[in-house]
Amino acid sequence: xxxxxxxxxxxxxxxxxxxxxxxxxxxxxxxxxxxxxxxxxxxxxxxxxxxxxxxxxxxxxxxxxxxxxxxxxxxxxxxxxxxxxxxxxxxxxxxxxxxxxxxxxxxxxxxxxxxxxxxxxxxxxxxxxxxxxxxxxxxxxxxxxxxxxxxxxxxxxxxxxxxxxxxxxxxxxxxxxxxxxxxxxxxxxxxxxxxxxxxxx
Numbered sequence: 059x060x061x062x063x064x065x066x067x068x069x070x071x072x073x074x075x076x077x078x079x080x081x082x083x084x085x086x087x088x089x090x091x092x093x094x095x096x097x098x099x100x101x102x103x104x105x106x107x108x109x110x111x112x113x114x115x116x117x118x119x120x121x122x123x124x125x126x127x128x129x130x131x132x133x134x135x136x137x138x139x140x141x142x143x144x145x146x147x148x149x150x151x152x153x154x155x156x157x158x159x160x161x162x163x164x165x166x167x168x169x170x171x172x173x174x175x176x177x178x179x180x181x182x183x184x185x186x187x188x189x190x191x192x193x194x195x196x197x198x199x200x201x202x203x204x205x206x207x208x209x210x211x212x213x214x215x216x217x218x219x220x221x222x223x224x225x226x227x228x229x230x231x232x233x234x235x236x237x238x239x240x241x242x243x244x245x246x247x248x249x250x251x252x253x254x255x256x257x258x259x
Contacts, residue, residue: 088120088168088194092224096166096192096243097128099218099259105245107190108162114150114181115167116142125166151180162186168194175205178246182212187249194224197240215250218243218259 100106109131113122116134119142125132134145135153151173157163165184169177174195181191197219199205224241243259 086168086171087117089224090120090124092194092241093121093124093166095220095224095259096218097124099243099257100245103216103218103245103255103257105190105215105247107164107166107192110158110161110163112156112163112165112184113167114148114153114165114177115169116140116145117168118142121166121168151176153180153184156184157186162189164190164192166192171196174199175208178244179208179212182246182248185246185248189248191246191248193244193246194241195244197242199244212246213250213252214244214254215247215252216243216245217254217256218245219256221258 097107107125107130110133111125111130112133112135113125114135116122116136118140119134122132122134122142134142135148135150136142136145137147137149139145139147150169163185165181167177167181174193178191178193178195181193185191200209200217219240219242223239
């Protein structure tokens with residue numbers, strides 16, 4: 059990679075090295091402060107998570123551990139068992155009709171980016187009006203004709219852009235993690251059809 063190309067990739071938030079293979083199954087673990095930032099911003103925008111939360115890409119618990127520490131009940135799923143206690147191995151894209159008994163539900167997730175739109179669409183089918191989906195996604199998720207239908211039918215309520223870039227680690231190796239990508243929290247309120255708002259966190 060030439061110096062100019064490297065500089066361009068840094069400015070655009072691209073992966074540091076195009077020759078480096080992506081993590082298997084797009085596993086990029088979430089640093090704890092990323093979920094803490096979500097919990098911090100929700101009260102300022104008039105939203106709250108339900109007491110019961112589904113985390114469908116739990117990995118090693120980067121999101122779930124923070125939620126549990128904050129007092130939430132977390133149902134942990136993943137396509138791969140990465141050792142998180144109590145994880146249920148499921149392909150989230152095949153899930154239909156999950157509901158907690160007699161209560162509300164939120165979904166908080168850092169989905170695999172390769173098919174993130176499908177994961178967002180699946181999550182929204184599981185929610186009742188007014189319930190929250192919080193998804194950590196690249197800022198580039200806002201782009202693209204393939205996602206236009208999703209945004210027209212189910213726009214996010216808020217896009218929460220970090221002032222200090224969040225960190226996710228390839229295969230949970232935080233010794234080699236970087237913050238080159240802008241990773242906002244996209245927050246959907248099921249049934250919302252208005253104009254999204256951008257907030258900085």
